[in-house]
Amino acid sequence: MSRFWPLLSARWRRDVLQLTIWIAGAVLLAVSAVVGVRGAFPSETDRATLLATAVANPVVLLFRGLPSGTDEAAFAAFVILPFIALLAALMSTFLAVRHTRGDEDAGRAELIAATPAGRDIPLVATVTHGILANGVLGTLVTLVCLAVGFAGPGSGLMGLASALTGIAFLGLGLVAAQLAASARTANAIGVWAVLLSYLACGLGNALGTPSADLRRMTSAPLAWLSPFGWAENTRPYDSDAAGTLAPFAAAIVIALLLAFALSRARDLGDAFLPSRPGHATASAALSGPIGLVWREARGSLLGWTVGGAIVGVMSTRLASAISDVGDSIPSVQALLRSLASQGSLAQGAIEVFFTLAGVLAACAGIQTVLRARQDEVAGLAEPVRAAGVGPIRWVGAYLMVAVVAVLACLAAAAAGAAVGQLATDASQTDLILHAAVAAVGQAVAALTLVIGATIVVVIRPRLSLPAGWALVGIATVVGLFGPLFGFADTAVDVSPFASAPRLDGEAFDLRGGGWLLTVTVAGLAIALTAARRRELAPER
Template identity: 50%
Template sequence: MSRLRALLGQRIRRDRLQVSLWVVGTALLASLSYVGVAQSYGSEQDRTSLLAAALANPVILLFRGLPSGTDEAAFMVFLIFPWLAILAAFMSTFLAVRHTRGDEEAGRAELVAATPAGRTLPIVATTIHGILANVLLALLTAAAFLAVGQEAGGSLLVGAATGAIGVTFLGVGLLAAQIMRTARGANALSVWVLLATFLAAGIGNAIGTPSDDLTSMQSSWLAWLSPFGWGENTRAFAENTWWPVALCLGAGAVVGGIAIGLAARRDLGESFVAERRGRAAAPSSLAGPTALVWRLTRGSVLGWVLGGLLTGLLSTSLASIVADVGAANPSVEEILDKIAGGGSIQQATVTTFFTMLGVIAACCAVQTVARARQEEARGTAEAVLATPVDRVRWLGDYVGIALVGIALVCAAGIAGAAGGIAGQDGDWSLMTDVWVVGAGQIAAASVFLVLTALVFVMAPRLTIALGWSLVLVGTMLGLFGPLFGFPDWLTHLSPVAVTPQVDGDAVDLRGLWWLVGVAVVGAAASLALMRRRELAADA
């Protein structure tokens, strides 16, 4: 018991900052949803018309929860629950991989396994640590709903459902760490499972059966294949059904138990998916350090490019649907107008989706710079820097590839938007807005890139945590700020919220020049400071 207590304490100390950010951020998002609903959907008529529009155009349900009536609290859950659950899922999968496969790659797991703790106790400690983190997240989420005056039963249920989904994905992360050879591979597998189940729940809700009054929806069988679907079918503040919470916890227990069993059967450092053998000789395309960086990061870049393509496709495909919703509900049009800064509702829809495109491009950039930190922490960067490649060139290659990734993501979004217009024989004049806001998001994402690069140079151990936190804050302000009624000055602190837009026949540059200025100065400063920084190879 003392050995387990020591391992658990070590994990809690190591994760105290990261877990705190995830937990507090999730609870804050829950509490802010009340502000958004109260300000934008304060009357039952507003809520009824939006639900009717959503059920009449089910594709909207892909990105929202399960409608369960027009009560204010139930409407809050409809708008925000999937995002609370996805934050809990990301926190849990990253935590699981970091303390299992990540420790094996860093060599820490081998040292612990040589002590009386053995090989099984560390993964048990990680499991308990993940469960405690999700219990804390569930309690604070419930407290956020209670703090804004919602009833206790529904508040406790929405918190429990959020934490239970986190426990399910804790098991997914633990299992992925046993299957895959690297932490990067385990994280990628976990995220793909997360996204697939998230979409399954959304599609399952979209093809479900609406009620006669168009205020609620019965999920189809597809939603019941997803933990997100289980959590949404608790219907907090409406039916208050608790047994799907047990389903999430049971799934997490089964998957986590399998992971613990597999950990006891495999050799330390090995995996159940065999590592692919490398070529006997490197191809000519790997002749330089820039090509090596592209080879290391191309998989993640291409994944974000696909996300950009889908976002662009939806931006114009849904423009006419959202226009109908806005015509029926002025509150929707008002929110879109705040995000877009004017123009028609179709233009506002494109701007809203391309704000999300900027977030996706920023994620691509942050992940690329984070890869540089991973290479440094594992000691593989040292082998590259032992050649004539200096530190400035090495970091410059990662920054350059990240910038290429940003451009590819935004280009894919523009191509997707054109495909959406062509598929519906829509209004090609929207392409002017697509080009302007798409190009502007390149500048916005570049700001996140250089800020993460500066963190990497000045505080390398905070690169991953702080880089992703910056994107999370930018997303909260840029995407959710108008919904939550934030003042303009606060919303405009997010780079993705101040990009150029079409204003009539002219282009309003808005914050373009300060975005470009920050990107240029930040890139130059990070490269200049890198010249004087020593390697920080310890994780």
């Protein structure tokens, strides 16, 4: 055990900033949700109306929790539990890969394995580290819920469900780290597993059975295949069904046992999914840094683009259904218009969906820019720079591919919206134009965040990963969910996603497009100017 404690302490020291950001984000999200519910839905009638809307319109349940009644605390859990669990899952996946495959890529794992600590003790330290981090997150979420006056059993379930979701994906991240040949691939596997699991839960809720009063929903079997479904079916502050957490025990134990078994079955630095061997000769596209970055990023870019296309198809296919619901439930009109413009309800639905497409595009761009830091840490940037590639050209290559990623994702969303509208009603093409304008506006918003992440990569490279993802995370929460949380308009408009240009009825509304373009251009100048004097910083 004397070898275990130094390794655990080293992990806490390395992760103190990242964990603080993740955990503080989850706590602030919980506080914002409670404040927003009390401000925007103060009466039981208001909450019942929104729950009826969610139950009647399955699209809402794709991005929300499981309706469990009109009690204020239960309603707050419906609004926020999925997102706290999502933060815990992403935090844990990145943590698992960082201290396993990431250490192997950096050469640290080999040095530690050469000591009496061997192969198992570092993995035990990583598991303990992840469990403790999720324990802190769950405890603070519970304390916040208790502090605002919510019942003890439900508050405990809120924290426990969030923590167990994180620990389950900690195990999955550890397995991915054993399978993948690089930390980048392992992180990609983990993130896609989280997103697909979240989507499976949302679809399971959407396909479930509503109660007669439209205040509760019973999940379909699909939701039970997802850790998010297990967490949401605890129904905090309603039935407090702690028994639904039982699948977590089996999933966590199986994942951890599998991770240890795979670790022992492979050589250090090896992988069960090895990288494909390269060609004997490089193509002409790899003669410059842009081609190299494109080669690295094209797989993930394809995934983000497919996601954008799916969101685009959903935006127009479901806009008419949302409009029909809004005609009978006035509160839906107020809700969507608080999230979008003052145009028709169908236009408001498209704006909400394209805000989500903008989030995906920003993620695609930021992930591409952050590859510069990952390549730097892995030692891949040095031979590129040694080949006569200057710092501006080096940074610019990642930035140019990031711009392509943003534009491709939103172009796919616009094309998907056109396909969805033509398949629904080919005679009505006005929503296609609205979707195209929304895509352009969200491109401006996404590029603003990409430039912000680039500045961090250039000026403070060691903060690149946490700061880059924090930018898009904060902008998403404020821009997409700020109105539901009761944020002031001025606070919501700080988010580029909420300030993006759009159509307001039949008129074009520039909104915050002017300041977004100004910030983007100024940020680009700052990034390129700072890049001229930037030295490589390979240490983490």
